Amino acid sequence: MELSLQGIGKRFGKDWIIKDVNLQLPAASHTAITGANGSGKSTLMKIIAGFLSPTKGKINHHPIDKEAFFKEVSIVAPYLDIYRDLDMKQQLRFHFSMRDYVQGMDEAALIDMLSLPYDRPISSFSSGMVQRLKIGLALSTQSSILLLDEACMNLDRSAMDWYASSMKRLAGDRIVIVASNTEGLETETCSRRFRIEELNLTKT
DSSP states (O other): OEEEEEEEEEEETTTEEEEEEEEETTTEEEEEEEETTSSSSSHHHHHTTSSSSEEEEEEEEETOGGGGGGGGEEEEEOOOOOTTTHHHHHHHHHHTTOOOTTTTTTTTHHHHTTSOOOSBBGGGOOHHHHHHHHHHHHHBOSSSSEEEEEEETTTOOHHHHHHHHHHHHHHHSSEEEEEESSSSSSTTTOSSSEEHHHHOGGGG
């Protein structure tokens, strides 16, 4: 699968948040998009995921048709949450009743990978534990595209190391896009790097 963004722009009212973004995302590529808060990274990620429609421009996702595209995306983002009234095992079973595990992963392996209490309500988890669970779900879900929008927020150093090793093991040949304020362990697997200002003509 390949993604192509052609002249993508998004306007809210009279204000363009992003404008004329062109980006080629080939299969098995790992791309970091960095920039300050409010620079348009999350808007771009929402458009790629299909949560927002662009005001202008076009996204091509060859050879997947538009109706099936949502099944090809795994995403971690601050604006997406999980059901915190469930315990972790219930959350895993709910999530994977709709999506498939990546090859080689199953419930027992994911519980072992997460190293989190599986029988406690998620509402009792710390913010870092919740973030770890969200990352584990995204990495373990079969998909062609993995979107990580500020995925490492609330992670301590040990959890960051866990994230980096899990990415290397499970990202596979997906199109991976990491949006972050800064570079570091979060973008370690990315061989392609862009500042949002390089892509976004509203910032020039």
